[in-house]
Amino acid sequence: MRTGEIDGLQWKDIDFVNKTIKVKQALSRNELKELKTESSYRDIDLIDRVVDVLQEHKKSKHTTSTFVFVNSKGKPFCYPVVSRTIWYPTLDAAGLRHRNPYQTRHTYATLLLASGESPEWIAKQMGHSTTTMLFRVYSRFVPNLTRRDGSAFEHFLNNGGR
Template structure:
């Protein structure tokens, strides 16, 4: 989520039964409004660590406000305050170089794609209207996309039953391609 989407998140848009966060608003420079683009209005699947964190957050802010995340004064979060008082000190204590809080979105996209998640799913989760941003910004960082051997097709599309039922072939390379060995 973008920081403004996190700041504007209200408890009514957290659905534990469906396991989604409904992004419907954003909070930018103290003004609440519609998200950045029509594609930004979306339902985000809560992965288990997110669901756990939101359940823990419920103990601190539910009943105090409509907003999920509040500052120490009980008001919605502001990016500059979080950036200077929490984010940058945390990076420094962790021994990491200074970076924008927005970089967490890039980290999410890169980690998801590198783990093999479909680009279209990542696009939807991030609220991009097209795959263009995903492909232009993140593709080169994805080590799993660097293979060029056709193994994904063979493993996921070409029917494993065809491999098992394939006749013994005279060509040793073809036998390897079908997963056969001389002893099989």
């Protein structure tokens, strides 16, 4: 999800039974706003691990906020504040170089591609209308997509098309 979509995520938009998140708004400058493009409105499929973490998170919160991610006062997270007070100090403590929190979105897309998920499904998850952006931006980071020696195809044939 994009940072504003995460900040604006509300519990009513998470379907724990069908394992989906309905993305239909973003929080920007403490105001819920419509999304910028039609393809940004989407249902995101959740893996079991994420469902479990979200359910645990919901149990641990002693708040009546409708928002999923809130501060100690029950107010929704704000991307610049989270970056400054949580993200960058965490990177410093881990000894990692600074990178924008938005990079986690790119990491997610790259890992999905590298693990062999369908590019069309990934594009839908990310809120892209086509796979064009996926291949233009991420394919160079995925070794299996950048071979140019025929070895991937040969491996495919040698393993009976698997």
